[in-house]
Amino acid sequence: MDSALLEMRNITKEFPGVKALNGVNLTVRRGTVHALMGENGAGKSTLMKCLFGIYHRDSGTVTLDGKQVEFKSAKEALENGVAMVHQELNQALTRSVQDNLWLGRYPKKFGVMVSESEMKKRTEEIFKTLNVTVNPKAIMSTLPVSQRQMVEIAKAVSYDSKIIVFDEPTSSLTETEVEHLFRIINMLRDKGCGIIYISHKMEEILRISDDVTIMRDGQWIATRPASELTMDEIIKLMVGRELTNRFPPKTNKPEDVILDVQHLKGKYTRLKDATFQLRKGEILGIAGLDGSGRTEVLENLFGVMTKESGTITLHGKQIKNRSPKESIKNGFALLTEERRATGIFGIRDIKDNTVISSLNDYLIGGICLSDKKMVEKTDWGIKAMHIKTPTQKTQIRSLSGGNQQKVIIARWLLTKPEVLLLDEPTRGIDVGAKYEIYQLIIDLANEGKGVIMVSSEMPELLGVCDRILVMSGGQVAGEVDAKNTSQEEILTLAAKYV
Numbered sequence: 001m002d003s004a005l006l007e008m009r010n011i012t013k014e015f016p017g018v019k020a021l022n023g024v025n026l027t028v029r030r031g032t033v034h035a036l037m038g039e040n041g042a043g044k045s046t047l048m049k050c051l052f053g054i055y056h057r058d059s060g061t062v063t064l065d066g067k068q069v070e071f072k073s074a075k076e077a078l079e080n081g082v083a084m085v086h087q088e089l090n091q092a093l094t095r096s097v098q099d100n101l102w103l104g105r106y107p108k109k110f111g112v113m114v115s116e117s118e119m120k121k122r123t124e125e126i127f128k129t130l131n132v133t134v135n136p137k138a139i140m141s142t143l144p145v146s147q148r149q150m151v152e153i154a155k156a157v158s159y160d161s162k163i164i165v166f167d168e169p170t171s172s173l174t175e176t177e178v179e180h181l182f183r184i185i186n187m188l189r190d191k192g193c194g195i196i197y198i199s200h201k202m203e204e205i206l207r208i209s210d211d212v213t214i215m216r217d218g219q220w221i222a223t224r225p226a227s228e229l230t231m232d233e234i235i236k237l238m239v240g241r242e243l244t245n246r247f248p249p250k251t252n253k254p255e256d257v258i259l260d261v262q263h264l265k266g267k268y269t270r271l272k273d274a275t276f277q278l279r280k281g282e283i284l285g286i287a288g289l290d291g292s293g294r295t296e297v298l299e300n301l302f303g304v305m306t307k308e309s310g311t312i313t314l315h316g317k318q319i320k321n322r323s324p325k326e327s328i329k330n331g332f333a334l335l336t337e338e339r340r341a342t343g344i345f346g347i348r349d350i351k352d353n354t355v356i357s358s359l360n361d362y363l364i365g366g367i368c369l370s371d372k373k374m375v376e377k378t379d380w381g382i383k384a385m386h387i388k389t390p391t392q393k394t395q396i397r398s399l400s401g402g403n404q405q406k407v408i409i410a411r412w413l414l415t416k417p418e419v420l421l422l423d424e425p426t427r428g429i430d431v432g433a434k435y436e437i438y439q440l441i442i443d444l445a446n447e448g449k450g451v452i453m454v455s456s457e458m459p460e461l462l463g464v465c466d467r468i469l470v471m472s473g474g475q476v477a478g479e480v481d482a483k484n485t486s487q488e489e490i491l492t493l494a495a496k497y498v
C-alpha cells in the first residue's frame, strides 16, 4: 500500500501580520504515520486546521482519496473521514465523558435518540476496543488532564476516519498512556489509516513515524523517510543551522542552604515523605516515574495542596506556605505542568498575560499602573523567550501553542521569586527554544535564586541541574550529583519503592 491518501499542495494562509503558511506540501500515504515537525510557530497546527475546516486556506489544493476537497467546518471534515485531536483541549467540562464523546452526533435508532444507557454501552464498547479505563459517566472536570486527553483520543478514533491528526497528543500523558496511544496508532496504521503526528519529542518521532515532513517559518523544508533521518539532522532542518550543544554551559555556583524541607507529607496526595535542602544559586532536579510524587513535592511546597505534616524553613525561619498567595509573599513561584489548561487568559493580549502576576511592580503612587513599565517588561519577555508574535497587543490565543507557554514562563520569571519551582518547564517547547529556557534557568541561579525543577526528560535533568532528587512511591529514594551519575543509577533509584 503505497498510494497517496492525502495530498496537500501549495497551501497558503495569511493572518493579519503573519504569513503562517507559504506554499506548503504534504503527502500522506495509506497505512503510514507521518510526522510533522518544526519549531514553535512554524505553522504545523495551522496547516492541520486548514485541512480540518477550522481555517480556510487562501490558496492551494487538498486531495483526499483522489477527490479534491475543501471542508467548510470541522463537522464536514469529520463526516468525510478526517478527525483531529487538538493541541488545546476544548471539552465540555461540566458534562459527562459520554456526552463529550457523542456531543453533536448522539446515536439514533429508528430515527430517535438512543437512551442514556445505550449511549453508555456504546461508549464502553469503544473504550474496550481501545483499552481505555475511564468511567463514561464521570464528569469531565473531575478527571486528570491525561485522562481527558485519552477521552479526546478515543473520540477522534471513534469516527472511523481515514485520516487522523494528533497535534501534540502526548504532552500531558503519562508514560504508560503514551505506550497505550502508540498501540492504538499502530492498530490504526494496520487498518490502512493515514496518521499525521505532531510532537516536539524527538525520540517519539523516530519511534512511531514512517515519514517525516519538516516545516520552518511557514514553509515546507523537507519530506524524508524516518529511517533515513537522525535526530541531529531533524534538528538542523528545523532550526536551519547546526545546533551543536543542546545545553548551555553551567556557570552557576551553589552557595549556602536557603531552604530546608523536612518530612513534607501531603494530606490528600501520594506524597509520603520528602526531605531535602536547596542552596542559593542551585538548580535541584526532581526525577521519578509518573505517580512517584514529583509534582506533589512542588504543589505541597507551594500550598496548592494541603500539607499533612512537615516543616519548611527559609533562611532559618520557619514558614507555612498554606496557600499560593502566602507562598508568593514568601518569595516562591510555581510554573505548573498544565499551564495551558490553567494559566492562560485567552482573549487578553500578551502584555496582560505577562504582567498579571507582578502588577505590584508597576504601581505608581500605589494607585495606578505604569503602562510604560508593563510594556518594557513584556518586551523583555518577548525577547528573552523568543516569543513569535506580531505585537504585544496580540491576543494570546492567536499564538502557537509553544509560544503561549513561553508567555506564561515569562510571567512567573517577572515575579522575581527567590525560590522558583518549575514543573516540566520545556514541555511542548521546540529544541531551539529549550536551549533559551535552560540558559534563563542557569542565569537565574547565577543571580542567586534557588531553582527546583521537575522533569521527565532525563537528559534535561542531567544537562541543567546540580543535584537530582529521585522520588519513588511518594518518598525520596535518593539524591545524586548530576555530574557523577547516570540514567541507569537514577532509574534504579526511581524503582526502589514501586
Ligand SMILES: Nc1ncnc2c1ncn2[C@@H]1O[C@H](COP(=O)(O)OP(=O)(O)OP(=O)(O)O)[C@@H](O)[C@H]1O
Binding pocket: 015, 016, 018, 019, 020, 038, 039, 040, 041, 042, 043, 044, 045, 046, 047, 087, 388, 389, 397, 398, 399, 400, 401, 402, 403
Ligand atoms: N488565529 C490566528 N490569528 C493570528 N495568527 C495566528 C492564528 N493562528 C496561528 N497564528 C500564527 O500563525 C503562526 C503559526 O502558528 P501555529 O500554531 O500553526 O504553529 P505551530 O507550528 O503549531 O507551533 P507550536 O509548536 O508552538 O504549536 C504563528 O506565528 C501564530 O502566531
Ligand SMILES: [Mg+2]
Binding pocket: 044, 045, 046, 087, 167, 400, 401, 402
Ligand atoms: Mg501547534
